Amino acid sequence: MKDDLHKVVARILKDIRVDLTDEFDRNFERQGFFSQKWARRKSPMRPGGSILIDTGGLRRSVQSRSTDSSITFYSSHPAAAIHNEGGEIKVTRKMKAYFWHRYYEAVGSFGRKKNGERRQDKRTVQLSTEAEFWKLLALMKVGGSIKIPKRQFLGTAPEVEKTVTEIIEENLTEYFNHLDIKQK
Template identity: 35%
Template sequence: MLNANELKTDILNDLRVELSEEFDRNFERKAFFSDKWKPRAHDYPKGSLLLVTGAMRRSTQGHVEGNGVRFSSALAYAAIHNEGGTGFKPVKSHQRKSKKGKVYTVRAHSRKFTIPKRQFIGDGPDTQRLIKGVIDDNLQKFNLSLTNFIKK
């Protein structure tokens, strides 16, 4: 028979697995559940939206911590894609050629960029619905095992 600690552990492990699968499917859906991601300004021939190499998709992992499940990515750029925002990227000094053929040097500088929010991990109505479903399923299993224990 399950005790309260085992029930909690089962719920958290099931949440980690279920949410991991759904967050992974967000890359296929190109949406955070049903909220579609904003398309790119230009159509790039290489890869799909947020899926050029698949590194970000593979890097997201869930961990049971205390009384919850925490999702993270080891990649520095995952957070800005998930939350959106602006930043600065360093540009190295390099050579350019003008239309007239003159070669000149561009000094090193920083370029500002803005990335729209394309959430793939986080909380929302769909996440809460999944959490409720996992908890309900585990409580039903717990009640069945409790009922079977009492009958014996």
Template identity: 35%
Template sequence: MSKNKIPEFLRHAKLLKKNAIRYAASESVIFFKESFVNEGWTDGALTKWKKSSTPLAGKRTLYKSGKLMQSIRKLEATDQRLVVIADSDHAEIHNEGGYITVTEQMKRYFWAQHLKFKKRNKKKAEFCKFMALKKVGSKVKIDKRQFIGESRTLMQNLDSWFRGTVNTNFDKQKQEYTFILQSDGNSAY
């Protein structure tokens, strides 16, 4: 007579939970960074960002140096919650949109940029002069260009992965713990 094999469901469940947390954290960071590649936010469908009107912008919207995209990282991943952040100084204003207040420091920066571009790039020089002449305390509108947040598409992707992983593990266990024929011809589990 042979031994009965009992599936180790608890061990498999713990391993699945651990892998799900790790996978969700990794995929979330990748998903949010893909917003920069797609130049838009994907909730149910991709919503393209409004192109920047400033001549100082890079070739791609929100991607001049790459610092904003590179600031996206996992802060916390537990079985209770997952926190992914973008810790660049200007992440919040770009993600949510809003107004920024013109400061003396901004005016000095744009005067320096104006002088830098004066002979090389008239369009950039004019824009910098326009910004440098703004009154301290005046407001500049920053359009919302969301790249991080809750997303139905991301959740569907994670759910799909989880279902697939559970099904794969279940199928493996079914194969491992099939009937074992005893020597007397009776089947046992």
């Protein structure tokens, strides 16, 4: 009986791990934490594009580890905490250099006519707004702050608790039904 209970707990933890891993991954598709939508982008890059999925690194970094009695979900991505909880980051010299790099990269990508003037096609217009965005960031003072909105993708929520409760009830019902059949 004790051995059976250990198997049931192990199955419950495995089911919770699988289901919640899928749900936390779906947060990136939903662009929100379950029913709570994330704040929209303010940058002109990829207008209308997905939030927090530029490279997919943050999404792929969500992992879990389990013990005999618990499961922990975490992300190894360096920017995971600031995106999940929100907050402010201080501008450093290194960041300013990166912002200037991105500005010059955007400016160099402008489409040009044969006479050297900028084309007014959709891509060039978007690049000019992108260049302005990077220039604005590059002109910030060292020590200035950039506000990162909370875009939670991991943590507890009523949906998480509901999923966990359903899995526990389902596994316990299955165990007790199986136990009743054995005893008859």
